[in-house]
Amino acid sequence: MAREHYIGIMSGTSLDGVDVVLCEIDSHSCTLIHSIEYPFPSELKAELLSMIAGTCTLEEVGRADHSLGVLFTEAVASLLVSHNIDASTITAIGSHGQTLWHDPVGEYAFSMQLGDPNIISVKTGIPVVADFRRKDVALGGQGAPFAPAFHEFIFNNIKSSVSVVNIGGMANITVLAKNNNENLIGYDTGCGNVLLDMWITKQKGLSYDIDGVWSKSGKINYTLLDTMMTDEYFSLPYPKSTGREKFNEAWLDDMLKATNKGIPLQDVQRTLVELTALSISNEVLKFNSDIVLLCGGGAKNTFLVERIKALMPNVEVSIAQNADELEAMTFAWLAYKRIHKEKVNLKEVTGAKENTILGAIYA
Ligand SMILES: Nc1ncnc2c1ncn2[C@@H]1O[C@H](COP(=O)(O)OP(=O)(O)O)[C@@H](O)[C@H]1O
Ligand SMILES: [Mg+2]
Incomplete structure (x- = not known):
């Protein structure tokens, strides 16, 4: 044709x-x-x-x-x-x-x-x-999300179990089975870059944290991370999708209030990177994929990518062709x-x- x-x-x-x-x-x-x-x-x-x-x-x-x-x-x-x-x-x-x-x-x-x-x-x-x-x-x-149907179409020649993770404002995963005869799985894993962007804009007036440099200067606050990870979205079964109506400044404010006051600003940014990396890797690891292909703007955040790789040491993580x-x-x-x-x-x-x-x- x-x-x-x-x-x-x-x-x-x-x-x-x-x-x-x-x-x-x-x-x-x-x-x-x-x-x-x-x-x-x-x-x-x-x-x-x-x-x-x-x-x-x-x-x-x-x-x-x-x-x-x-x-x-x-x-x-x-x-x-x-x-x-x-x-x-x-x-x-x-x-x-x-x-x-x-x-x-x-x-x-x-x-x-x-x-x-x-x-x-x-x-x-x-x-x-x-x-x-x-x-x-x-x-x-x-x-x-709709991207999974397209991922299935364009990555159909890859002969491994592949997860494609798109890290935009929100993040979504597509799970492609090796033999292509299983149901297509895909859903939003939660927030991608949206909270990272919101926090650095609020604190420093920058639209995003280039290569995660600012977040890298902070330390993970595990109380905040654990509080955020208990949000019900992360344990909901799929199908599921989300957006700014949920993951926004008010959501982070509630989490900060529930933790305690006085977390250094850069530690909040660092903890948000971990939230995105962890909520993605938790989902990827459920499907035993051999390969993870990252795409979307978050795949350009070198520190975020480093963290995703560190949380899945046995999985081959790379950047998809035409990721942007x-x-x-x-x-x-x-x-x-x-x-x-x-x-x-x-x-x-x-x-x-x-x-x-x-x-x-x-x-
Ligand atoms: N070099 C970079 N370092 C860190 N973050 C980046 C970089 N490039 C892009 N981003 C992130 O990617 C986001 C845009 O991703 P994109 O896939 O366009 O999302 P959306 O689909 O929501 O528009 C930016 O807002 C920013 O958070
Ligand atoms: Mg965009």
Whole structure:
């Protein structure tokens, strides 16, 4: 079958940048052709963070939806212009949208992503596939994580037991069995970088702790670590997914209050690294994987990676190919699946009643 070109747009919970990729896709492969990380305007980031943390008006929600639609359009335009690519060569764009709230459990289960796909489609002239998560939620699923279906697709030639761990704002694991005939397992292990970013921003005004240098200067506070690890999320059985609505400043404040006052600031940062490393390694070790492939921005935090390796000395831990682009590639591929009206193999991961065609087309 012919190979087609798709764009994927991803902006995760970290609000650190808009990842845009151009991929060539067919039923057997998804090849990365180009990628850019388009800067996330700091003003918009601050507005979204305050909307998520507090209360907001319908007008603010509508404006955020518009502003994000414009931002994603600019990000796509930037990729097309910088590589001199004609929009007519792109079959479709898969746009994840910016998650504002993810609460897929209970009577009012929902997952909310903003970034008006109509704007992206009208301004680029390219059909857009968006609203991927809500049908899964309507089918009783978590609506997340979706990366495991893509990991299964692209890592299908690896003949070992592999866990793929994506460390974004949250962290998620995909477990791929050697013989490919077992159910796909994947779920959010808990927080990834979100608390690390929040703490260094609050204390030092930096958006993240480059290579974990600051955290490395601190000591683990085991009382705080143990208190955090007793959070029920870490012992919940899968399917499960999480977001900023849970792992946020208020959560850390509660944990600090429950511990004691006066933990040196750098020790808090160090302990948060251990929380991420431990909550990831605890899950990986449950599945006896031979290999762990790390991806997402957290895979660039050399100290965090060092800690993950130290907690799993018998497992081969390495950085996945295209580690930075895999999430945006997932949404390019999901657009391909939608355009070809193919169901996505996610029900074991999300807990949805059935596998289904995900996403709506805006053209
Ligand atoms: N060199 C680095 N050192 C430490 N942390 C890094 C580095 N590069 C990226 N990160 C972390 O990765 C995060 C972005 O990861 P990303 O996968 O884009 O997450 P999301 O999907 O939530 O947007 C940053 O906010 C930061 O915490
Ligand atoms: Mg990001």
